[in-house]
Amino acid sequence: MVRTTVSRQGGEADQEAGDDHVGQEPAADKTSQSVPVVVDDEQGGGAKKHVRTVLLVSTSLYMFLYAGAFFGYGPMQLMLEESGAFASRCSPDEEELPCPAQTSMLLNVQFVAQLTMISSPLLGAGCDKYGPFVMINISLLMGTLGLALLTASTSLGIDNMLFPAFISLGFMANISGLFTVQTGLVFPQGRSRNRAISSLNALFDAGAITYLVLWYISKSVPLPTISGCYLGIFVLVVGAAAICWRKVTRILNPSNEDDEDEEQGSNDDVDDVAGSVTNTPADESVKEGICESGIREDGAPEESSGVDATPTSNDRAVSFADASCLETTSSSDQLFSDEVPPASANRSRRASSYIKIADRLPRRQLLSGQYIALASFFAFHQARNIWILTTTRDFLAYLGDDETGNKYLSIFTLLTPVSVLGLPCVDAILFKYGYGLGLQVVNVLGMAQGIIQVSSDNLNVQVVGFIFYSFYRCFLFSVSFSCLPAFLSGQVLGKGYGFLILCGGVLGLVNIPLSNVAVNLLGGNFFIPNLLYLLGCIPCSCLAWRVGRGFKREKKEGELPVLARLRQSKMLGAG
Numbered sequence: 001m002v003r004t005t006v007s008r009q010g011g012e013a014d015q016e017a018g019d020d021h022v023g024q025e026p027a028a029d030k031t032s033q034s035v036p037v038v039v040d041d042e043q044g045g046g047a048k049k050h051v052r053t054v055l056l057v058s059t060s061l062y063m064f065l066y067a068g069a070f071f072g073y074g075p076m077q078l079m080l081e082e083s084g085a086f087a088s089r090c091s092p093d094e095e096e097l098p099c100p101a102q103t104s105m106l107l108n109v110q111f112v113a114q115l116t117m118i119s120s121p122l123l124g125a126g127c128d129k130y131g132p133f134v135m136i137n138i139s140l141l142m143g144t145l146g147l148a149l150l151t152a153s154t155s156l157g158i159d160n161m162l163f164p165a166f167i168s169l170g171f172m173a174n175i176s177g178l179f180t181v182q183t184g185l186v187f188p189q190g191r192s193r194n195r196a197i198s199s200l201n202a203l204f205d206a207g208a209i210t211y212l213v214l215w216y217i218s219k220s221v222p223l224p225t226i227s228g229c230y231l232g233i234f235v236l237v238v239g240a241a242a243i244c245w246r247k248v249t250r251i252l253n254p255s256n257e258d259d260e261d262e263e264q265g266s267n268d269d270v271d272d273v274a275g276s277v278t279n280t281p282a283d284e285s286v287k288e289g290i291c292e293s294g295i296r297e298d299g300a301p302e303e304s305s306g307v308d309a310t311p312t313s314n315d316r317a318v319s320f321a322d323a324s325c326l327e328t329t330s331s332s333d334q335l336f337s338d339e340v341p342p343a344s345a346n347r348s349r350r351a352s353s354y355i356k357i358a359d360r361l362p363r364r365q366l367l368s369g370q371y372i373a374l375a376s377f378f379a380f381h382q383a384r385n386i387w388i389l390t391t392t393r394d395f396l397a398y399l400g401d402d403e404t405g406n407k408y409l410s411i412f413t414l415l416t417p418v419s420v421l422g423l424p425c426v427d428a429i430l431f432k433y434g435y436g437l438g439l440q441v442v443n444v445l446g447m448a449q450g451i452i453q454v455s456s457d458n459l460n461v462q463v464v465g466f467i468f469y470s471f472y473r474c475f476l477f478s479v480s481f482s483c484l485p486a487f488l489s490g491q492v493l494g495k496g497y498g499f500l501i502l503c504g505g506v507l508g509l510v511n512i513p514l515s516n517v518a519v520n521l522l523g524g525n526f527f528i529p530n531l532l533y534l535l536g537c538i539p540c541s542c543l544a545w546r547v548g549r550g551f552k553r554e555k556k557e558g559e560l561p562v563l564a565r566l567r568q569s570k571m572l573g574a575g
Helices: 049-067 073-082 100-130 132-156 159-182 191-206 209-218 223-252 260-265 267-272 313-319 343-351 362-366 369-398 407-414 416-433 435-455 459-487 490-521 527-558 560-574
Strands: 002-007 014-017 034-039
Touching: 049 159, 049 191, 049 209, 049 223, 073 100, 073 209, 073 223, 073 369, 073 407, 100 132, 100 159, 100 369, 100 490, 132 159, 132 223, 159 191, 159 459, 159 490, 191 416, 191 459, 209 223, 209 407, 362 490, 369 407, 369 435, 369 459, 369 490, 369 527, 407 416, 407 459, 416 435, 416 459, 435 459, 435 527, 459 490, 459 527, 490 527
Parallel strands: none
Antiparallel strands: 002 014, 002 034
16 A cells, blocks of 8 residues: 655655554644545545445445335335225226226326436435435435335325325435445445446345335235334334444544544544545645656646535545546646746647546536436436336236236346346446447347337246346446446536436426326327337437547547646656
8 A cells, every 4th residue: 555645735745655554743743734645556445444344235225125116116006006095096887906097096106206306416416515424314314204104194094195105205215326326436446336336226226126025925914014114124224324324424524523532543544544535626735746747636727627625525425536546637737837838738738628527617517418418318218217117017917917916027026136147247348348338238228128028918028028127227227327426526426416317307207198198098008108218219329329439538638638747747857
């Protein structure tokens, strides 16, 4: 491990190797106190290992049991039908339940709840500003409220209470979705971070099986009892995650401790946080000594940097494992700000005026062509994903699944965890071929599943489509969310995630009229809506290509300013 200590006075860097602790400065010399900047080439960043492990385990549990379960609505719809929810909507002459009006209301409950995705930008901005600890507590509150209302609705027979219940659960699921990325940021940049994000997203997808398990339990246990027990487990699991985030916050912000002795004792914890814990553009103490090339660490050009100079608590929580040295310095033009650069350096600068997306103003990062292409791609596939999850129960019923005792709906739900098997494929494709090809794989898998869906009425053939769909979801969320921290700065990462979900939620509004048309006007035939979503996959291939081209440009042109400054450095040294 290489530890680099930089003086607050901007003095020369003092580098030491093989030492695990920062040396103590004389207590009387307050002006020369140094800021420890730990750079661990093996770990790259993160909290203490045991805290990181417990955090990952607790996050995995509530992703699987609760956040992902929200989107696996089919078995929950069966439980609500069996409990008689909205049966009053059926006319007396309709002896067979569920009737179309009841089915339509139960579908609307989920579709309306999914409109909470519109709030995702605000939730992401809140995570950026207040940090993960505050947001996980809000998630705990909303989940508790939603499950309490679900318990009351099923106990008292108040059907309309299902709407606020599932709206609250929608907020819980969307806030929890933020933590697939936030928890991944605790891990070092590169394959470790991608694997953590991909694993959490796979568990998020696999969570759809939770309601299926509850449905089997409901055959012998009343739904109100199940809802109450489900609520108690939620408080324990998410409460444990909140405690872990509190511990991570204390490790990353030891200066917030009231007791100076406790603050001094926490230095060992800070040394275990590999990577720059408090490196922000406003930290004037970090001027040099981080990179062997001598380039300052903030990496933002004086004339174009619009990053807020006031670090927030979440800046520390998400930036300690940010981009590598080359990436963070690619756009710096201030290394020789007191010198007049030679003409050759000016020509190099004019030849490539490209500024990496992470070095731009936060608003310009979210308006970059790269982000807009990714958001458009994700919006379509997220709306399509929600459509499939919500309507599969009725789509299969039209094909005759009710006569089999919902056998194929169970198979669909049970195949959801198969997406975990796709994680090695995701890892290999991202590592060898990049995010552009990863998004193309999403498109191909979606089209394969869609072709099966519209071309065959055979339930056995649909099982093949279920397999394609499981891998489709794995690639969609793993690639899209792993992509975000690869080109956005930590200060806008929450907003970037939020706007992705927002775009999917807004486009998903079309699902409400589509489902009503399929159920009420087409007699439960979902062929036309499914065909429209299949055809929509075709232009998405262009969006995936655009994202891949953007990453190639980032890699190609983002390195040019660094090379130019290195040449400039040699010329000035020679002069």
